[in-house]
Amino acid sequence: MLTLYHAPKSRSSSVIVLLKELDALDKVEIRQVTIPRQDGSGGRDPANPHPEGKVPFLVEGEDHVRERGAIMLYLTDRFPEAGLGPLPGDPARGRYLGWLSWYQGVLEPVAILNFFKIEHxxxxxxxRDYDTAIQRLEEVLSQQDYLLGDRFSAxxxxxxxPFAFFGEGMPRPPAVDAWVQRIQSRPSMAWAREFDG
Structure with missing residues (x-):
């Protein structure tokens, strides 16, 4: 069975949302662990097998996956019935992989640097700078409802x-804000907030 190591109100919460969207909650054991928090609370949990003590961390047998983009890809490939991740051969597969990687390699670093006003x-x-990254999203989302067109995906x-996490600390144009609101208003998001307490 798959096991997800999760800490409430952390980066792993988006994986909890995905599991709800995939209708796979009964196929994945969710183990809550503690993690060090920015406010100094929490701490590394010896029950968490992640080599850095972080979450999310997905284990299946002898295999494991870390980093949200990779975990989301793994889960959407593993549970394709929900249609939340284009499979190999789908004409949207490349764009899907590109957005997952763009988030990890561009948006998250840029958002953190911008939030803490670190420039160089x-x-x-x-x-890229924050404005350039947001402009890329605006170019796409001013033309379509979701990153893959009219198709919601992981x-x-x-x-x-990060728009939900940083709130007003991540300014965005109306097209991007409307998209964030569409995502935040999904029933799975409300369910995950309640799950996380």
């Missing part, structure tokens, strides 16, 4: 997640 030309050259859950 080398960082901008490597990751990529939307992942890429929208």
């Amino acid at each position: 030309p080398a960082l901008d050259a490597t990751f 990529a939307d859950l992942l890429v929208a997640s």
Whole structure:
């Protein structure tokens, strides 16, 4: 059986939402663990097998997956019935993989750097600046409802997640804000907030 190591109100909460969307909650054991929090609370949990003590961490038998983009890809491939991740051969597969990777490699670093007001030309050259990243989202979301067109996917859950976490600390244009609101208003989001307490 799959096991997800999860800490409430953390990055792993978006994986909890995905499991609800996939109708796979009965196929994955969710083990709550503690993690060190930015406010100094919490701490590394010896029951968490993640090599850095972080979440989410997904285990299946002898295999494991870390990093949200990889976990979401693994789960949408593992539970394709929900249609939340285009499979190999689907013409949207490349865009799906691109958005999952873009989040991990561009948006999350840029959002954190912007939130903490850390600037350096080398960082901008490597990751892009915040405005450029948001402009990329606006270009897509001003033309369509979701990152893959009219098709909601796990990529939307992942890429929208920091907007909920940082709130007003991540300014965005109306098209991006409307998309964030569409994601946040899904029943799975309300369920996950209640699950996390």
